[in-house]
Amino acid sequence: MMNERLAALRAAAMEERDPTCSDGVLSVLLNKAERVGAKHILEIGTGRGLTSVALLLQSDACVTTIEREPARIAAARENFARFGVSDRVALLEGDAADILPCLEDVFDLIFLDAAKVQYRRFLPECKRLLRAGGVLCADDVLLFSDGVPPKRRMLAQHIGEFLHDLQADEAFTTTILPVGKGLAVARKERAQ
Ligand SMILES: C[S@@+](CC[C@H](N)C(=O)[O-])C[C@H]1O[C@@H](n2cnc3c(N)ncnc32)[C@H](O)[C@@H]1O
Numbered sequence: 001m002m003n004e005r006l007a008a009l010r011a012a013a014m015e016e017r018d019p020t021c022s023d024g025v026l027s028v029l030l031n032k033a034e035r036v037g038a039k040h041i042l043e044i045g046t047g048r049g050l051t052s053v054a055l056l057l058q059s060d061a062c063v064t065t066i067e068r069e070p071a072r073i074a075a076a077r078e079n080f081a082r083f084g085v086s087d088r089v090a091l092l093e094g095d096a097a098d099i100l101p102c103l104e105d106v107f108d109l110i111f112l113d114a115a116k117v118q119y120r121r122f123l124p125e126c127k128r129l130l131r132a133g134g135v136l137c138a139d140d141v142l143l144f145s146d147g148v149p150p151k152r153r154m155l156a157q158h159i160g161e162f163l164h165d166l167q168a169d170e171a172f173t174t175t176i177l178p179v180g181k182g183l184a185v186a187r188k189e190r191a192q
Pocket residue numbers: 019020021043044045046047048049050051052066067068069072094095096097113114115118
């Protein structure tokens with residue numbers, strides 16, 4: 001059962017439209033983390049840190065998480081301290097486009113939850129950083145499954161291209177789950 005304080009903060013974040021992943025997505029992430037025996041998790045797009053907190057409370061894993069918005073960085077640091085997990089989280093401040101190429105660690109689970117227009121660009125870095133047998137989860141990939149508003153055509157195209165690249169990559173076995181606004185779950189089957 002989820003920690004009550006965390007559940008309340010998640011509900012408040014959703015009410016204030018300050019995004020955190022849906023309950024369905026979180027439940028898949030927690031399940032995947034357990035199944036791959038995740039010791040080191042990468043999250044791209046920290047928000048207020050609530051998904052990192054849930055992952056950290058579930059196990060003794062460490063999380064590296066990347067965020068570029070100063071207000072969210074401050075909120076996330078507060079939440080990590082509030083839940084006593086600061087010592088197991090590295091919050092990297094800045095744009096993931098600049099930070100990802102500098103990372104050298106190997107991760108068991110990667111949660112891609114940043115600007116959707118950048119997903120395709122981040123995919124090669126996610127692949128490089130994920131261990132064989134590890135899992136990449138990308139949120140909101142079915143954002144426009146009910147139709148694309150004219151102003152969002154470019155974004156829908158970016159997401160479509162990301163999904164095409166991911167599904168065409170034979171290093172991954174990819175499933176798209178109908179949780180939240182669509183979660184791509186891609187297991188990396190071999191080294192590269
Ligand atoms: C959907 S929210 C993340 C929610 C968080 N993963 C959770 O489940 O609680 C997306 C976050 O990604 C951040 N973001 C978007 N693009 C980014 C980038 N290129 N580099 C770093 N952070 C980014 C946004 O500022 C925002 O806080």
